[in-house]
Amino acid sequence: MRSTPRSWTVLASWSLSLVLIFLAAAPAQALDSSNVEEVTLSNGVRVLLWPDDTIPNLAVYTFWKVGSRNEAPGITGLAHFFEHMMFNGSEHFPPGEFDRTMEAAGGSNNAYTSANVTVYQDWVPASALEITLDLEADRIRALSVDPELVESERGVVMSERRRSVEDDNHSLMWEQLMSSAYMAHPYQWPVIGWRSDIENWRQQDVEDFHRTWYAVNNALFVICGAYDRDELIGLLEEKIGSIEAREVGRDVVTVEPEQRGERRVELRKEAQMGSVLVGWHVPETAHEDIRVLELADLILSSGESSRLYRRLVDQDQIALWAWGDTDNNFDPGLYQMLVQSREGVDGTTIEAALYEEIDRMKNEPVTDDELQKAKNMLVAGFYRDMATISGRANQLGSFEIFHGDWRKLFDVVGTYESIQAEDIQRVLSTWLTAQNRTVVTLIPTQDTEAGNAR
Structure with a gap:
């Protein structure tokens, strides 16, 4: 199942203090690991x-x-x-x-x-x-x-x-x-x-x-x-306890070799508009850099005030939207960025603007307001999940499975709060490099040419 773009922008304008005041009124059991x-x-x-x-x-x-x-x-x-x-x-x-x-x-x-x-x-x-x-x-x-x-x-x-x-x-x-x-x-x-x-x-x-x-x-x-x-x-x-346990299959031991050069794919298919999808190799979900990347992604791509929306959609008017995400993974995964081009805009133009904005975040610290807003969004989204028994069950199991310990669920807010602008610069500079990325470009064609990839 693919992840969908986050919907946390509703609370983007809230300050973290207001979010925490709201949460103070919630049932204590919703926040208590004991x-x-x-x-x-x-x-x-x-x-x-x-x-x-x-x-x-x-x-x-x-x-x-x-x-x-x-x-x-x-x-x-x-x-x-x-x-x-x-x-x-x-x-x-x-x-x-x-x-x-x-x-x-x-x-x-x-x-x-x-x-x-x-x-x-x-x-x-x-x-x-x-x-x-x-x-x-x-x-x-x-x-x-x-x-x-x-x-x-x-x-x-x-x-x-x-x-x-x-x-x-x-x-x-x-x-x-x-x-x-x-x-x-x-x-x-x-x-x-x-x-x-x-x-x-x-x-x-x-x-x-x-x-x-x-x-x-x-x-x-x-x-x-x-x-x-x-x-x-x-x-x-x-x-459940009466069902006999038995041997389980061998776990995955294969480690993906380090990528040492950009890889490119062109997908030629019938479409009105092109798109660009970029994936960078990043660590497994339990790695501390993933929390930093989640914050950076919100600053880059979440909502109409995000950097990519302002640059690609409002300023340059070359795209309809941009979306970024990374899935939960046991092993090193991909951070993915998908940009929907406007009709007639080629992938080269999209890529140039995308990489410029990423490089700007590497070279210049994000503003205090951008960083705080991203933290507010993550914290608010986390607590909205924790407000329901379904959300709590999913979060609890996911942290046990992907982070190795369900107790880390109760540390996540503090982890987000501790992230600084220089952490974002370090993580983007480490992982979002040219040699570490794979680029897929959708090139619109007539129906007779559709279906080819190279």
Whole structure:
């Protein structure tokens, strides 16, 4: 699942002091790490619990440590495929019954797959706790991988790939970026998988992948909301703790070699306007430089007062918008910048202005106002997530998975506050260099020329 541009600009004009005054009125449990409890079930499965009886609801998140990075050529896309299959029937709940049963109990669900994890999300009334754990346990213990279901879902995934990647120019650009920026690491293939692999998965490939990665001990459970602790732990032990642990597949050991020169791709496809997508290699999510980069990205690309909007959209009038982001990653990833050109503007013009603005941030400290505004946006966005049980479950699990310790979640505001202008200069100068970048340019063509990349 791709990240979407941040929507934190709504609070951009707030001062940090006003944000913190607002938060002081929030329930103390929303900010207190002592409320979080870590439980280890008899089979070794770890569960994070965070009580909140403000409303009688629960958020139940299951983080599976499997994504497209755990695949190989020939079986790309299987992690995402199992995001679909996990809703398609198990021993006691036939196809379609997972959703029907949960909805009948007043709940809903969703899931997403990334290069690193697959996450299942259940939002239910507190009264639906037991049936929710029954549903989760049954698809862990006895998921159906019936060949007819596999073939049916293969067709669904093929349609999804056509719609979300092959018919979407920016998704195609992103696919070209990843496959060009990485020469060794498995981040190079798309989460949804290559078309030829999807078409040729064997039944044995599907079963082997499930057996290898969907061992219950490869999951982290996070539950936030209204519950009776003793009842919850008893049910967890009965439903989840009784599932036998087994050996999990070997983790990724491949390290991407240092990039020593700019790489370029031209994507020629039917389009009204061109676009430029640039990716720079950056450290893994747990690295301290990523927090600095998050601040720098907001100053560069978030909202109409950002540097790139003012330069590319308002001043030079060569672009419609610019967006930057970096995903959560176990291993070193990419900081990506996508610029949508105005009609008739070529990629060279976009790149020149983009690199000038980045170099200006390297050479001249950002202003105090810019830095404080970016901190306000990050802090406000963080606390908006923490205001809901769903946001807390997602944040808690993400910090445990990607930062190695859920407790670091409660240090993040202080980390952002400690960042100085010179830190931004250092991080941009270290990582956003010409030899460390890969550039994908979308060149609009007539239909007869569409579909070529070089």
